[in-house]
Amino acid sequence: MERLGIRDRVLLATKSPSWLVKETGDWDRFLDTQLQRLRSDHIDFYLIHALNQKRWQTVLDTAGLDAMVKAKADGRIRHIGFSFHDSLESFKTIVDGWDGWEFCQVQYNYLDEEYQAGRSGLEYAADRGIGTVIMEPLRGGALARVPDEVKAIFAGYRTPRMAAEWALRHVLDRQEAVTVLSGMGNTDQVWENAAVASSARPNTITEAERRVIEAARDWFRQRMPVPCTTCGYCKPCPSGVLIPEIFELWNSAVMFDDRERQSAWYRSGMVGHGKDTGQCTECGFCTPKCPQGIDIPARLKEAGTYLS
Numbered sequence: 649m650e651r652l653g654i655r656d657r658v659l660l661a662t663k664s665p666s667w668l669v670k671e672t673g674d675w676d677r678f679l680d681t682q683l684q685r686l687r688s689d690h691i692d693f694y695l696i697h698a699l700n701q702k703r704w705q706t707v708l709d710t711a712g713l714d715a716m717v718k719a720k721a722d723g724r725i726r727h728i729g730f731s732f733h734d735s736l737e738s739f740k741t742i743v744d745g746w747d748g749w750e751f752c753q754v755q756y757n758y759l760d761e762e763y764q765a766g767r768s769g770l771e772y773a774a775d776r777g778i779g780t781v782i783m784e785p786l787r788g789g790a791l792a793r794v795p796d797e798v799k800a801i802f803a804g805y806r807t808p809r810m811a812a813e814w815a816l817r818h819v820l821d822r823q824e825a826v827t828v829l830s831g832m833g834n835t836d837q838v839w840e841n842a843a844v845a846s847s848a849r850p851n852t853i854t855e856a857e858r859r860v861i862e863a864a865r866d867w868f869r870q871r872m873p874v875p876c877t878t879c880g881y882c883k884p885c886p887s888g889v890l891i892p893e894i895f896e897l898w899n900s901a902v903m904f905d906d907r908e909r910q911s912a913w914y915r916s917g918m919v920g921h922g923k924d925t926g927q928c929t930e931c932g933f934c935t936p937k938c939p940q941g942i943d944i945p946a947r948l949k950e951a952g953t954y955l956s
């Protein structure tokens with residue numbers, strides 16, 4: 649941008665690392681460092697990154713919102729938002745916790761309509777005038793590399809479409825979405841995604857198209873070894889086990905035949921950190937809180953065996 653002199657033609661977005669904030673001055677320190685590295689005097693869209701209930705409390709305790717207001721007033725930030733990874737209840741708490749939010753960023757795709765903030769979160773934010781940026785529309789690329797059985801479902805529709813197009817059209821159909829983030833690895837993917845975004849319009853998916861997407865979703869869900877919706881009602885575990893996160897890894901590994909990668913996430917993020925299935929004492933504290941009636945201690949044993 650600097651070399652080409654096009655800063656005024658580009659909308660720049662970046663995120664504040666909320667997990668690194670320890671004291672009030674950290675907000676300005678991180679922002680100023682980012683501006684220096686980006687060689688810009690302002691950021692158009694600035695997100696407090698990866699908020700959950702714990703980090704939201706950190707924002708409040710360290711006057712993070714005051715820092716955002718100050719940065720917007722002096723021109724370093726143009727628009728303020730947050731990205732999110734937690735339960736729907738936590739999402740609502742954060743949305744309602746400040747009237748200065750202009751946008752939020754949540755995970756949403758045709759498999760994860762009830763995951764974290766989900767569809768209800770999209771609607772909740774929209775009702776309060778907050779735009780939503782959708783991340784993971786292709787679920788880390790998995791919905792672009794679907795099994796042959798799902799390809800056959802898509803092939804049954806009268807208009808030929810790649811799996812990625814079906815997934816992108818599903819999220820672009822949401823009128824609450826102001827934009828959709830899709831990771832692209834080459835120029836062809838950029839043009840393909842741009843073509844889909846140019847032709848898709850909110851609220852235009854037909855009933856026939858919806859049935860195709862639902863059939864694909866049903867195929868994946870039938871392969872899920874545990875019917876966990878990651879609602880988080882089982883949390884917190886007295887022993888620190890990340891119950892819904894472990895079930896999510898297990899389900900993803902089986903649905904997408906992706907055991908090696910999901911197991912790596914399990915080992916690096918949970919094993920050795922006091923969050924894996926080996927920490928479960930079978931106290932039963934979680935079981936009665938599960939809306940799906942899952943025998944959580946028993947299924948955790950299975951998940952741990954599979955992911956290990």
